[in-house]
Amino acid sequence: MNWSIFFEQVPDGDVAWWRMLAAGLAWTLATAVCAWVIAFGVGSVVGVARTTRWQWLVRLGNLYVEVFRNVPLIVQFFLWYFVVPGLVPALQTAVSNMDPTLFQFETAVVCLGLFTAARIAEQVRAGILSLARGQRLAAYALGLSEFQTYRHVLLPMAYRIIIPPLTSELMNLVKNTAVAYSIGLTELFFRTREMAEITFRYFEVFAVATLIYGATAFSANRLMAWVERRSAVPGYLGARR
Amino acid sequence: MESVPENAMISIRKVSKWYGAFKVLSDCSTEVKKGQVVVVCGPSGSGKSTLIKCVNALEPFQEGTITVDGTSVGDPATDLPKLRSRVGMVFQHFELFPHLSIMDNLTLAQIKVLHRDRQAALDKGLALLTRVGLRDQAAKFPGQLSGGQQQRVAIARALCMDPIAMLFDEPTSALDPEMINEVLDVMVQLAGEGMTMMCVTHEMGFARKVAHRVVFMDKGEIVEDVPSSEFFGNPEARAERARQFLSKILQH
Amino acid sequence: MGGAPLRGARLPGSAALSDLDFSVIGRSLPYLLQGLAYTIQLTVVAALGGTVFGTLLALGRLSTLTPLRMATSGYVNLMRSIPLLLVIFWFYFLVPMILQSITGAERPPQIGAARSAYITFVMFEAAYFCEIMRAGIQSVSSGQLSAALALGLTYGRAMRHIILPQAFRNMLPVLLTQTIILFQDVSLVSLLNVTDFVGAAVNIAQRDSRIIEMYSFVAVVYFALCYALSQAVKGLQRRIAVVR
Numbered sequence: 100m101n102w103s104i105f106f107e108q109v110p111d112g113d114v115a116w117w118r119m120l121a122a123g124l125a126w127t128l129a130t131a132v133c134a135w136v137i138a139f140g141v142g143s144v145v146g147v148a149r150t151t152r153w154q155w156l157v158r159l160g161n162l163y164v165e166v167f168r169n170v171p172l173i174v175q176f177f178l179w180y181f182v183v184p185g186l187v188p189a190l191q192t193a194v195s196n197m198d199p200t201l202f203q204f205e206t207a208v209v210c211l212g213l214f215t216a217a218r219i220a221e222q223v224r225a226g227i228l229s230l231a232r233g234q235r236l237a238a239y240a241l242g243l244s245e246f247q248t249y250r251h252v253l254l255p256m257a258y259r260i261i262i263p264p265l266t267s268e269l270m271n272l273v274k275n276t277a278v279a280y281s282i283g284l285t286e287l288f289f290r291t292r293e294m295a296e297i298t299f300r301y302f303e304v305f306a307v308a309t310l311i312y313g314a315t316a317f318s319a320n321r322l323m324a325w326v327e328r329r330s331a332v333p334g335y336l337g338a339r340r
Numbered sequence: 341m342e343s344v345p346e347n348a349m350i351s352i353r354k355v356s357k358w359y360g361a362f363k364v365l366s367d368c369s370t371e372v373k374k375g376q377v378v379v380v381c382g383p384s385g386s387g388k389s390t391l392i393k394c395v396n397a398l399e400p401f402q403e404g405t406i407t408v409d410g411t412s413v414g415d416p417a418t419d420l421p422k423l424r425s426r427v428g429m430v431f432q433h434f435e436l437f438p439h440l441s442i443m444d445n446l447t448l449a450q451i452k453v454l455h456r457d458r459q460a461a462l463d464k465g466l467a468l469l470t471r472v473g474l475r476d477q478a479a480k481f482p483g484q485l486s487g488g489q490q491q492r493v494a495i496a497r498a499l500c501m502d503p504i505a506m507l508f509d510e511p512t513s514a515l516d517p518e519m520i521n522e523v524l525d526v527m528v529q530l531a532g533e534g535m536t537m538m539c540v541t542h543e544m545g546f547a548r549k550v551a552h553r554v555v556f557m558d559k560g561e562i563v564e565d566v567p568s569s570e571f572f573g574n575p576e577a578r579a580e581r582a583r584q585f586l587s588k589i590l591q592h
Numbered sequence: 593m594g595g596a597p598l599r600g601a602r603l604p605g606s607a608a609l610s611d612l613d614f615s616v617i618g619r620s621l622p623y624l625l626q627g628l629a630y631t632i633q634l635t636v637v638a639a640l641g642g643t644v645f646g647t648l649l650a651l652g653r654l655s656t657l658t659p660l661r662m663a664t665s666g667y668v669n670l671m672r673s674i675p676l677l678l679v680i681f682w683f684y685f686l687v688p689m690i691l692q693s694i695t696g697a698e699r700p701p702q703i704g705a706a707r708s709a710y711i712t713f714v715m716f717e718a719a720y721f722c723e724i725m726r727a728g729i730q731s732v733s734s735g736q737l738s739a740a741l742a743l744g745l746t747y748g749r750a751m752r753h754i755i756l757p758q759a760f761r762n763m764l765p766v767l768l769t770q771t772i773i774l775f776q777d778v779s780l781v782s783l784l785n786v787t788d789f790v791g792a793a794v795n796i797a798q799r800d801s802r803i804i805e806m807y808s809f810v811a812v813v814y815f816a817l818c819y820a821l822s823q824a825v826k827g828l829q830r831r832i833a834v835v836r
Contacts, residue, residue, distance in 0.1 A: 169818035170811050171776035173783070174790060177807045185804045236398050237435035241449035241501065242425025251448055255439045270673065277675035281783055288677055301685050309674050309682075316673035332439045334483020
């Protein structure tokens with residue numbers, strides 16, 4: 100077991116290997132954060148749409164979820180990276196003028212964001228539906244509009260209820276950033292493979308990568324636990340009805 | 341706008357409602373005049389909760405008309421949030437918003453719907469909270485209150501909107517027996533002040549005390565609609581179904 | 593080891609819609625179906641193996657023996673916190689070494705990625721099926737176990753004949769949904785140059801420069817299959833709900 104390789108220099112550069120891995124981790128986290136913003140925003144909108152009383156909106160939301168849930172992530176990556184720019188001429192020109200790394204990053208963010216949004220939409224919908232029907236009626240009875248009802252009554256409680264499954268989705272998102280290596284994004288998994296292949300120290304490299312991913316997952320978990328504590332409603336245990 | 345009887349705050353005319361193929365309300369007609377207290381009772385499944393929810397358009401209905409202070413509830417052009425802000429409703433399960441403090445529960449709709457400024461809303465909220473006897477609970481959250489306290493706050497919340505009428509949907513059915521009276525006392529007081537009230541309830545003691553009229557429903561139809569003195573004083577003249585119901589209820 | 597296919601490959605040049613030629617799909621259908629067959633095989637093996645192993649893990653997690661409980665929890669948590677890609681690569685790398693030490697061979701046997709994938713997915717999915725079965729076991733009312741023990745059954749027999757069958761029936765829709773997810777996850781083996789359905793399509797796409805057509809085809813087929821399967825699971829759920 101040779102653990103000092105992490106401090107050796109990369110063959111064609113003058114940085115140590117650990118810095119390459121750290122840079123990879125930075126890309127992983129950046130991708131995850133940006134994708135989460137999209138996922139949470141789009142997922143909330145779609146989830147809410149599926150609980151309104153306008154059937155066309157419900158169907159549209161369902162369509163979105165079905166499309167993004169039934170195609171494997173790697174296929175979606177390929178679609179966004181190759182097929183979509185290939186079919187849309189305007190995108191084609193934009194992409195060829197773009198910095199390749201930026202294109203990979205943006206593709207990864209959009210792909211992961213929309214993929215995770217479908218799953219968050221499911222959670223948001225489940226959260227809203229789990230609220231007693233009377234809450235919505237009580238809000239209407241006071242004269243609140245549909246939008247006000249969602250904003251002030253339904254969503255605040257629904258979000259609190261779904262913090263555990265949302266935590267899962269956040270951890271899944273971080274794990275799924277590894278798939279971005281397939282389009283060349285130099286995130287952590289890319290760097291891990293690269294280092295393992297060049298130094299041949301597969302065990303040590305994979306072990307460290309495992310630790311880093313594990314630590315990241317643990318941190319995400321703790322972060323959400325903190326969010327849950329901070330948003331707890333007095334008098335309710337985890338916001339049970 | 342069709343003419344409505346004088347002083348009829350709530351007017352229900354020939355209302356029918358279906359859930360799919362199942363008819364839940366059949367040709368219901370009744371009215372609540374200004375300042376009147378009308379109690380709606382009947383066995384479960386009789387449609388009484390559904391009927392009262394039609395009054396403020398929480399439930400749609402397919403036939404008939406409902407008018408509240410001259411505004412037609414079923415008319416597509418009616419501004420429903422505006423209508424609902426003028427009619428207060430109290431629910432069986434209180435339905436306070438658990439993530440908001442008591443004060444926020446009381447002021448939310450005042451600020452967002454009536455566009456009152458924050459201080460005015462707070463003052464009104466505190467005043468009504470005091471009126472239902474819960475001034476010291478202002479900073480708490482619904483989850484920290486008992487059922488009876490939550491229901492009294494719910495009544496205060498509805499009153500904060502300065503409603504022209506109040507609808508009660510089985511307000512004491514979900515309460516433990518020792519808390520029923522504290523809520524009924526508030527309702528009796530409200531009636532005494534001349535509020536127009538329509539109450540779905542099993543509490544016949546309350547009905548006998550303050551109701552002007554009693555409406556008995558069974559299987560989606562209005563079977564009896566008589567002054568309360570008639571309903572309680574002259575049970576032999578009542579329909580068979582109503583008598584059966586009364587005899588079961590009044591055993592307590 | 594596998595490289596990221598088409599990494600850094602440039603887009604297929606200005607492809608107007610009229611340039612698309614979908615007949616490539618028809619011509620390469622047998623090859624594609626071979627890939628699909630591998631995907632399905634791997635899914636089935638991993639689902640069955642994962643359920644069995646997952647159930648054992650679940651029993652371990654619920655056990656009163658602390659070392660067993662901690663070991664199984666540790667395993668499950670580990671599998672669930674690292675990316676599947678990393679697990680795939682771990683097993684691709686580890687399985688030959690383990691086999692070497694077991695058989696005492698001179699050098700690690702050449703297990704291709706296609707075969708180590710079977711072990712990988714059984715071990716990986718077991719962690720997820722474990723959580724599902726654990727929830728299932730806990731959903732069976734504790735009175736059932738008490739009644740079984742009161743009749744004189746051992747814990748093992750009670751589990752085998754009373755609790756697990758009920759748990760399995762309760763969680764069947766969730767297990768099937770997880771299998772559909774597994775079916776999609778299998779596509780990651782294409783990144784190790786394994787010829788699963790996606791891998792087959794990628795090979796054709798690269799060979800014939802028909803990237804758009806092949807990827808669209810793959811997406812449509814997956815969508816059709818997974819949507820149909822998830823609708824079937826929903827139908828099953830409805831029927832179970834009625835019976836209960």
